[in-house]
Amino acid sequence: MPELPEVESVVRAHRDKLIGRRIAAFESLWPRQVSPDVASLREGVCGRRIEAVSRRGKFIVLSLDGGAFVLVHLRMSGRFEWEENGAEASHVRAIFSLDDGRRLLFCDARKFGRIIYTRDLSATTARLGVELLSRAFTPECLSDVLRRRARRIKPLLLDQTQIAGLGNIYTDESLFRAGIHPLRRSDSLSDAELARLRAAIRAVLREGIRRNGASIDWVYPGGSMQEAFRVYGRAGEACDACGERIVSIRVGQRGTHLCPRCQPRQPRRTPRGRLSTRRRRR
DNA sequence: TGGTATGTTCCAAA
DNA sequence: TTTTGGAACATACC
Numbered sequence: 001m002p003e004l005p006e007v008e009s010v011v012r013a014h015r016d017k018l019i020g021r022r023i024a025a026f027e028s029l030w031p032r033q034v035s036p037d038v039a040s041l042r043e044g045v046c047g048r049r050i051e052a053v054s055r056r057g058k059f060i061v062l063s064l065d066g067g068a069f070v071l072v073h074l075r076m077s078g079r080f081e082w083e084e085n086g087a088e089a090s091h092v093r094a095i096f097s098l099d100d101g102r103r104l105l106f107c108d109a110r111k112f113g114r115i116i117y118t119r120d121l122s123a124t125t126a127r128l129g130v131e132l133l134s135r136a137f138t139p140e141c142l143s144d145v146l147r148r149r150a151r152r153i154k155p156l157l158l159d160q161t162q163i164a165g166l167g168n169i170y171t172d173e174s175l176f177r178a179g180i181h182p183l184r185r186s187d188s189l190s191d192a193e194l195a196r197l198r199a200a201i202r203a204v205l206r207e208g209i210r211r212n213g214a215s216i217d218w219v220y221p222g223g224s225m226q227e228a229f230r231v232y233g234r235a236g237e238a239c240d241a242c243g244e245r246i247v248s249i250r251v252g253q254r255g256t257h258l259c260p261r262c263q264p265r266q267p268r269r270t271p272r273g274r275l276s277t278r279r280r281r282r
Numbered sequence: 283t284g285g286t287a288t289g290t291t292c293c294a295a296a
Numbered sequence: 297t298t299t300t301g302g303a304a305c306a307t308a309c310c
Contacts, residue, residue, distance in 0.1 A: 075289045110307050
């Protein structure tokens, strides 16, 4: 369930019920997910008031009074649920009890999620790359990320230390909208391609947020971004831009979807028939 | 039964 | 040194 738009949707859905509340108790049913350990987290958060609920990359950030933070990463199957009377939540891995009696459940079928307690937020998020919907994500910033390396474009876009928030789905959708093949070398993009890619990333993420994320299986309900997918999960279907069949390939162990005509392996030729200008490497 | 899964990390190999 | 491949984490679904 979790890429930037889904995480942002979770933040927005829970913010109002969390802000201003104090954490009365914390319980972990799978301690391996808690960092540095359950006792430290409990010691650090119990009695603290939640002052803000935000997002950094794919991390949910609870800012507590006294300078403490709880970061939650949903990984593949994590989710938040409010305890309901009578209804049994499945795969409950941790419970935050609040001072108003409500209990926030961290549920996670695959147990890949992480709950991190820290007093140094910037140190904990220091390795994360640029925030994609922030002003810092300029064309120069993207250029820097792509042209300082010679990696295949898709795995680079998925690298959270370079760029924070894209996952498998939104990367495929961004590359399709930009007309860039996922195997293109990151330092081979023209200025025009780079500008298209940046615009596509931001547009796709914003649409994802507007649609409350994508709901593609039992993990995350409520979103509608899956209705706007152009390539993800559509192998064999006709591209709605050109009619070519969408194909599925493997890139860096991830299922990858693309339109071979809209996303050629070689850069597009200009209207004059010349090859697009190559950028010099740094 | 086997293959796949919206993520990340670690190690080995190229 | 940089980049890539594979395994691991653990479970559910088709």
